[in-house]
Amino acid sequence: MERNDWEERYSQRSRWMTSSIIREILKFAQQPDIISLAGGWPDAALFPVKEMDEIVHDALMHNPGPTLQYGVTEGYKPFRGALAELMSERGISIDEDNLLVTSGAQQALDLVGRLLIDPGDTILVEKPTYLGAIQAWRAYGAQFVTIDLDDDGMCTDQLEDILREHQPKFIYALPNFHNPAGVTMSLERRKQLVTLANSYSITIVEDDPYGQLRYEGDHIPPLVALDAAGNNGPGEKYLRGNVIYAGTFSKILAPGLRLGWICAPPDAARRLVMAKQGTDLHTSTLSQAIAYGFCQRGLLPGQVQRILDTYRLRRDAMLEALAEYFPPGVRWTRPEGGLFLWVMLPDGFDSVELLQETLKKERVAFVPGTAFYTDGSGHDTLRLTFASSPPEVVKQGVKRLGRAIANHTPK
Ligand SMILES: Cc1ncc(COP(=O)(O)O)c(C=O)c1O
Incomplete structure (x- = not known):
């Protein structure tokens, strides 16, 4: 042929x-x-081969059902509980309804595309930005506008003009140890970004695969934590807000597990679950069992x-x-x-x-x-x-x- x-x-x-x-x-x-x-x-x-070996053995011997059976699309519930704890260390109070386990952060980006992009929609990305996001969203017919980066991350002084002129469907941000630029967004700029997104009711997609890999200086709160604090009362869960946050175990455990997660306001999370259902039903239960075992045994730090x-x-x-x-x-x-x-x-x-x-x-x-x-x-x-x-x-x-x-x- x-x-x-x-x-x-x-x-x-x-x-x-x-x-x-x-x-x-x-x-x-x-x-x-x-x-x-x-x-x-x-x-x-x-x-961590030895630890993983023990965890897998233990899971197969003592918990074979959840480890090998089909699972729910949202992800293994106890694991989502562990993820909520991880997120609370990152400064945000959430529960399982905010969470969806994904097959890597890459799937999180793809699901975001499914949920938010209609052909011809404009997405605001940093210049330069992560290649895998461009690839994922181009497939949904996205157009891109860009915002400059400098040593303090996204140049938020350009943001309002761009939002007015192009009305992007969402803003894609890599605040920590940017891929490819290596820069980190300052706290002041993070606040500006979150405030502007709020006043224009624009979604921010925050991609944070490297946040835990800080070699010097203090951690800066993720956009999702700043957004949650601004839109919900003290101590309240993340019910209202504008950020879809993607995390991953690829850089802190092993990328072959293909294990990541999304943290979002519950309504968006529910929709993303539906988007995932048609894609792969759920993320590998074996991978979830391994990462869950790691968290449960306190091995991650x-x-x-x-x-x-x-x-x-x-x-x-x-x-x-x-x-x-x-x-x-x-x-x-x-x-x-x-x-x-x-x-x-x-x-x-x-x-x-x-x-x-x-x-x-x-x-x-x-x-x-x-x-x-x-x-x-x-x-x-x-x-x-x-x-x-x-x-x-x-x-x-x-x-x-x-x-x-x-x-x-x-x-
Ligand atoms: C910025 C960024 N987002 C997403 C990903 C995809 O990560 P994962 O392995 O969790 O799919 C990567 C991988 O390198 C990345 O650098």
């Missing part, structure tokens, strides 16, 4: 879906002699601490190496947490071209920044992760990349 026969069968939605040339290039990054500063993958050496101790050294190694090996004229962000930092190359550089050269000559991979822009700009930027390799490998990777930048002649 000719390919054209199929072309006519595809839905409009499938035509909105995009695949990335960068993903193609990065397939080379899997080769063993390449130092990858590219993917956002946690270090597999930090997976120790695990997060191990991750922090490891990644902090890697971040420091990268910052040191950047200062030592990168040529003048290159700038970068200084993340207080998370997995990434953002590099701004001198004018005229094209980081896709640079990547092709760097993979060949220096055997180092990174992600070209243009992938994170909805308008195809950002050619002179790139994203690095410091988390995937030990400090000496990170340093070696930065040294080679610095050499490639210094030797690169823009076309």
Whole structure:
């Protein structure tokens, strides 16, 4: 059968879906002699294998029903109770009605798309923003407008004008240790964002996969906590508000569990449950049992601490190496947490071209920044992760990349 026969069968939605040339290039990054500063993958050496082994054994022996049977779409109730406790540590009082367990934060973003986006709707995103969100929402026919980022996160001084002019369906925000930019939104700006969203009755979608990975400084309350405090009486649960918050176990436990959650006002949460039902019925009960066991045994803080101790050294190694090996004229962000930092190359550089050269000559991979822009700009930027390799490998990777930048002649 000719390919054209199929072309006519595809839905409009499938035509909105995009695949990335960068993903193609990065397939080379899997080769063993390449130092990858590219993917956002946690270090597999930090997976708590022994603890998980015990928890799985225990769950299968003592609780096989809920562990292996179909479950409810909202998620295993005791687990949602544990998630409510996790959220209370993040400064918000909620109960199970506010919560939906998802197959990773990525599914949370997709469900938000199903719930909120009609074809042609405008979504406000930061510039740059998370590639996976753009992909998810493009498939629903979304258009994007952008707001700038600086070292204090979203430039909220631009916000009101954009809201007035474009009336976006929702605002997508990554306040903590932004992917890809590595920056964190200040408390003052968070308050401005929440206040403006409130006065224009616009939803905020808060994506927070990295919030617990803070290597220095104090935690700043998430938008959802600020919003809840402003819209509900003291001590009241989160009944009224504008934020849909997405969390995940991918960076603090293991991404292969495909386990995340949504916290939202109950009405939105109920609707999201309906959206999920048609997608996958429910999130893996085995994965929920593992994470629940982890929470119940009080193992999460120790695990997060191990991750922090490891990644902090890697971040420091990268910052040191950047200062030592990168040529003048290159700038970068200084993340207080998370997995990434953002590099701004001198004018005229094209980081896709640079990547092709760097993979060949220096055997180092990174992600070209243009992938994170909805308008195809950002050619002179790139994203690095410091988390995937030990400090000496990170340093070696930065040294080679610095050499490639210094030797690169823009076309
Ligand atoms: C900003 C952001 N949102 C969502 C996700 C998806 O996370 P999950 O593995 O929970 O689906 C990621 C993964 O890297 C991310 O960086």
